[in-house]
Every structure is written in structure tokens, then in C-alpha cells.
Amino acid sequence: MPWSPRTAPSWALLLRLLALLRPPGMVEACSCAPAHPQQHVCHSALAIRAKISSEKIVPASTDPADTQKLIRYEIKQIKMFKGFEKLKDVQYIYTPFDSSLCGVKLEANSQKQYLLTGQVLSDGKVFIHLCNYIEPWENLSLLQRESLNHHYHLNCGCQITTCYTVPCTISAPNECLWTDWLLERKLYGYQAQHYVCMKHGDGTCSWYQGRLPLRKEFVDIIQP
DSSP states (O other), X not given: OOOOGGGOOOHHHHHHHHHHTSOTTOSSOOOOOOXXXXXXXXXXXXXEEEEEEEEEEEESSSOTTOOOEEEEEEEEEEEEEEOTTTOSOOOEEXXXXXXXXXXXXXXXXXXXXXXXXXXXXXXXXXXXXXXXXXXXXGGSOXXXXXXXXXXXXXXXXXXXXXXXXXXXXXXXXXXXXXXXXXXXXXXXXXXXXXXXXXXXXXXXXXXXXXXXXXXXXXXXXXXX
């Protein structure tokens, strides 16, 4: 479950929480609950488009006994989609150095641009990890890019449920069934790239793809 941007934890607590994401008995692993891109944006305090200028390894805290390290990325912010009320411009972002704590490896000093989502901590620092939605900008579909401006934010009242097996049914009127894993055996498939779970005036939610009709497979899957 993504952390609420209203209750961003401290560095030390956040690193401990990330450690808890690791499955028992697995030291070098990062495990994250699946989330549709819309969910990622809704649950993140910040969403920006940026290039990575440089990176530096820094201590996680001023405590000499704390051996945890962070990677500090210096970035060039291109556009902010969410987070205006917290920050005007982001210069640095931080992530765990240890990959088992879901640290993110980004390409610095290149022309590659990223969509970055993350948390804003109580001290104003931006923290990202592999459980956030972090994608090269070139990999995003046109609908995803457009939805960062409006559709994702305006439909955070919708609930998106991941379908792993059939039957998979809607349990609430504001729910959309995410079937990429079921139909394509991957999370960020056609539905994640080209559909938004949109709320209607009567409080119900359904998948929306601009003027194109809804693919039948995305409607409630009842029979195996």
C-alpha cells in the first residue's frame, strides 16, 4: 500500500519500512504491490518530468552509527504535474543506495528524460524508490502523458483492482478491474498504457479511452 503524501515518514523510518517490504528469507530483493499508473500518481505527493544531471552517494543521516547510504540525484525539472503545494522546483531527489531497499538506478548525464513519482518528506526532501512509478518518458503512451495533466488527478476517487485469476468481479460501483496481468501476463500492458479509470456523475467508475470504445475484455470478468 503506497504511503499517504500527508504523512511522509522520516528518512530512518522510511528505510525501515522499505526493509519490511522484503519477503522473509530474501536479503537481496525488493517487493512491491502492483499498482496501475493512475494509482501511483494518486498516491504520490509528487509527479514530475525530469532529466538526471548527476548522482552522489550521501549518508542517510548525521548519526555516525547509521551505516545506511542514499543516492542523491541532481535533476533538471522539466515539468511538474503534482506537488505544487509542497514544492515549486525540485533540484535533488533521494533513493536508497541498497537495491534490496528498493533503490532506483537512473541514468545521469544523458538525454534521457523520466517520469518520477515519489514522496515529499517533512524536511522537504523528495524520496523515490522502486515501488513508485518511474518510467523513461519515451516509454509513456500519449494517453498517459495527457492524463498526467488532468485525468489521473481528477479520478483518484476511483478504485482500481488487479485481476490475477478468473472469476474477477467488481465489488463496488467506483471500481475498475485491471486485467493486464490476466490477459497479457504483464502489469503495464495495453490497459495501463491506454486507459483511465474515470468517475461519472453518478459516482460509478469505468475505463475510458478518449473517443474509442471500451474493449470487451476489460468489462467485468465473471466466467473462467
